[in-house]
Amino acid sequence: MNLADKCFRAFLFDLDGTIVDTIDLIRESFRHASREVLGRQLPDEILMANVGQPLMTQMEQLGAEKAKQLYETYRRFNHSHHDELIRPYPGVGDLLGALSQRGARLAVVTSKSRDTVNMAFRSIPVEDYFDTVVSADDTDFHKPHPQPLMLAMRRLAAAPGETIYIGDSPFDIKAGQAAGVRTAAVGWGIFPPQRLKELEPDFYFEKPDEILKLCP
Ligand SMILES: [Mg+2]
Structure with a gap:
């Protein structure tokens, strides 16, 4: 898929290994x-x-x-x-700022419990960029089940066709595919590129600013 052809209204992000370096x-x-x-x-x-x-x-x-x-x-x-x-990833704060300035709706969808999400946001203060956060406490089923992504889309009033889920683990890609959204794997997280690419995500990004090419 041509990067510039695709402009998403809703960007859902995994947290660990995607937004924060844990x-x-x-x-x-x-x-x-x-x-x-x-x-x-x-x-x-x-x-x-x-x-x-x-x-x-x-x-x-x-x-x-x-x-x-x-x-x-x-x-x-x-x-x-x-x-x-815990550490920030260079470029992630700028990415989130640029996406929200362009009017995109942003969410975190994580398997972390809410208390540890709060700890992460106290150290790396990016929570204000997100319209909503879905944590493990919010759903009965968890990634790779699509339920957490469905909940995020409901909260953002976004349809699967205008949504992308961005994460660093095979469970993120599988959950996104099960939810019927586009998926992107990132190369700065925990899992080796091979394990991610074999799941055939729609996109693979080496650096955060490459995500902006989706919505130039
Ligand atoms: Mg992760």
């Missing part, structure tokens, strides 16, 4: 929980394989019978190291 924070939290609860540090590829889904779901996949302990140990570490390890 890669080190997530990795260190997983390593800590793995060491403390499982007595060994699993390889990062295994620890990070399901980032983008709700935390408890990820912990169940790591060690079902110790999921609750993993979850609590991860959260404790994550909260106490949050502000020192």
Whole structure:
């Protein structure tokens, strides 16, 4: 699809690895929980394989019978190291400002719980750019299920045909495809390009400002 042919009215964004750089924070939290609860540090590829889904779901996949302990140990570490390890992505604030200036409606659709979304926005103050935020607390089903995206579109009064979902994980692309919106994978997040491209997102972006070419 030609980039300039496509101007979207609603831009939905994933949060971790897309809007805020929480890669080190997530990795260190997983390593800590793995060491403390499982007595060994699993390889990062295994620890990070399901980032983008709700935390408890990820912990169940790591060690079902110790999921609750993993979850609590991860959260404790994550909260106490949050502000020192979270970082902004260069260019993302400018992108959000430019899109909202052009009249686009913006939303965050994340599998994070609302309390950790609030922590992220306290450190990286971009919340005002967004018309709405859908967190894991808002829906019964989560990415790759389309329900969170449907809720965001309802809140923005946007139809699937005028909406794009932008994220860094395979679950984002699958959720977008299930919701009938256009999808874009970003290359600055947690997942390697190959895992994203094999899902055939409509677009793949290496840098935030490339997204502005969708709506010149
Ligand atoms: Mg993400």
